[in-house]
Amino acid sequence: MKTGLVLEGGGMRGMFTCGVLDVMMERGLRFDGAAGISAGAVFGCNMKSRQPGRALRYNMKYIRDPRYMSLRSLIGTGDLFGADFCYRELPRNLDPFDTEAFRKNPMAFYAGATDISTGGIAYHLCADGGEEDMLWLRASASLPFVSRPVEIGGRVYLDGGIAEAVPLSVMEKEGYDHLVLVLTRPKGCRKKKGRPLPRILPMARKYPALAEALDKRADMYNRQMDSIDRSEAEGRFFVIRPPRPLDVRRIERRPAELERAWRIGREVMEERFADAEAFLRRG
Numbered sequence: 443m444k445t446g447l448v449l450e451g452g453g454m455r456g457m458f459t460c461g462v463l464d465v466m467m468e469r470g471l472r473f474d475g476a477a478g479i480s481a482g483a484v485f486g487c488n489m490k491s492r493q494p495g496r497a498l499r500y501n502m503k504y505i506r507d508p509r510y511m512s513l514r515s516l517i518g519t520g521d522l523f524g525a526d527f528c529y530r531e532l533p534r535n536l537d538p539f540d541t542e543a544f545r546k547n548p549m550a551f552y553a554g555a556t557d558i559s560t561g562g563i564a565y566h567l568c569a570d571g572g573e574e575d576m577l578w579l580r581a582s583a584s585l586p587f588v589s590r591p592v593e594i595g596g597r598v599y600l601d602g603g604i605a606e607a608v609p610l611s612v613m614e615k616e617g618y619d620h621l622v623l624v625l626t627r628p629k630g631c632r633k634k635k636g637r638p639l640p641r642i643l644p645m646a647r648k649y650p651a652l653a654e655a656l657d658k659r660a661d662m663y664n665r666q667m668d669s670i671d672r673s674e675a676e677g678r679f680f681v682i683r684p685p686r687p688l689d690v691r692r693i694e695r696r697p698a699e700l701e702r703a704w705r706i707g708r709e710v711m712e713e714r715f716a717d718a719e720a721f722l723r724r725g
Contacts, residue, residue, distance in 0.1 A: 445722050446618030447473040447489065448610060451480025451583070451603045452626035453692030457700045458684055459624050460485050460497040461707020467494040469715060471722075475550035475618055477565070477609035479602040482624070483553040483582040490551045491544040491571065498704050500537040502697045511695070522588035522693070529576045541571035550616070554602035554609045555581035558591055561651035563605035565612040566594075586645075586656065604655050607663045608670065620722055623670065623681045626688065632667060633660035680721040682710060 449459055459482060467489065478486035485497040504510040509527040516522045533539035544551075551568045555578060566578040574594070581592035581599035591598045602609070613621060639646050639653045646653035655662075673679040690703045711718075 443620055444474045444616075444618045445620045446613045446622070447476035447486075448608060448613055448621055448623045449476065449478040449482030449486040450608045450623070450625045451478075451482045451601070453481055453585075454501075454694035454700060455626035455688050455690050455692065455703065456481030456485045457498065457501065457690065457703035458626050458688055458707040458710075460488075461704040461709075462624050462682055462711040463489050463707075464494040464498070464704075465708050465711035465715065467492055471715075471719065473549055473622070473722075475552070475613065475616065477552040477554065477612050478582070479554045479606060479609045480583045480585075481626075482609070483602070484579050487539075487544070487551060487553075487568065487571070487575075487579060490547045490549050490568070491540040492547065493540055493543075496537060496539075498701065500532060501700050504532065504536070505695050505697055505700065511693070516588055520590040522585070523583070525580060525590075529580050533576070539571055544571040545569070552609065552612045552616075553578045553582045554606060554612065555584075555592070555599035556602055556604040556652070556655065558598050558600050558649045558652040561605060561649075561655035563602060563609075563611065564597070564599065565609070586652075600652070604652070604659060605662075607659075607666050610666070610670075620724070621679050622718060622722070623679055625670075625681060625683045628684050628686055629671070629681075631687075632664045635660040680718055682714060682718070685710065 476486060476489055488496050508514050509524050511523050515524045552565045553568055554563050554565045557564045568575040577592060577594050582602045584592055584600050586600050591600050638657045674681045684706055688703050690699050694700060
């Protein structure tokens with residue numbers, strides 16, 4: 443039996459996930475492996491470094507700092523979230539990411555990003571929290587149209603949620619058969635199909651597979667949610683969700699709202715902790 447933790451993205455709705463993970467860490471819950479997409483990756487990596495409270499702390503402190511996120515950063519660098527600040531200055535100096543603990547923790551951690559040439563998902567096994575891992579975390583969370591694509595090893599990537607909303611494929615491929623999923627929307631939520639991406643846009647012309655993936659994003663999400671609901675009903679997945687819409691903006695700059703979402707995550711996990719433990723013990 444291999445136990446796995448699966449973390450959806452959702453921008454700052456991911457503070458709900460942070461609350462869930464903080465309770466897991468404080469109460470000693472461990473997994474053989476974990477996978478994250480977008481916010482699920484950049485916040486979930488703290489599960490492997492065993493740093494409860496870190497994601498809430500630095501978001502509360504820096505969310506209104508223009509170096510962290512701002513129109514000025516978008517205009518000046520092409521990234522709404524300042525890449526150098528978020529993936530270098532902050533984890534190295536301002537609120538250090540514990541790379542030694544990350545490296546020593548035997549839990550595998552996968553970050554998913556969308557290959558913009560193919561429109562498909564690609565996963566990276568994060569090994570040490572170093573430069574390459576940070577590039578993959580950045581790629582996983584690089585939202586289209588407000589982020590520069592991230593080049594790694596000759597391939598170019600954007601937000602993993604374009605290709606796969608919930609990072610299940612890598613966990614199933616690697617043989618994880620007891621999966622706990624943390625989602626950031628309540629049960630029953632489905633997306634409405636939006637307008638197709640105008641093919642006249644430079645990105646659509648240069649990367650037609652990416653444009654197609656963006657067009658099909660709602661359908662992909664809805665199929666995944668339908669499949670997750672079936673697996674949950676069959677007892678194959680243990681799913682943790684907000685009990686109601688979080689009403690937190692994807693790009694949220696109000697610290698009080700971040701803390702509110704985090705507290706909801708804590709409350710839900712405290713209520714469901716015993717059931718999660720029982721699910722993971724089940725052979």
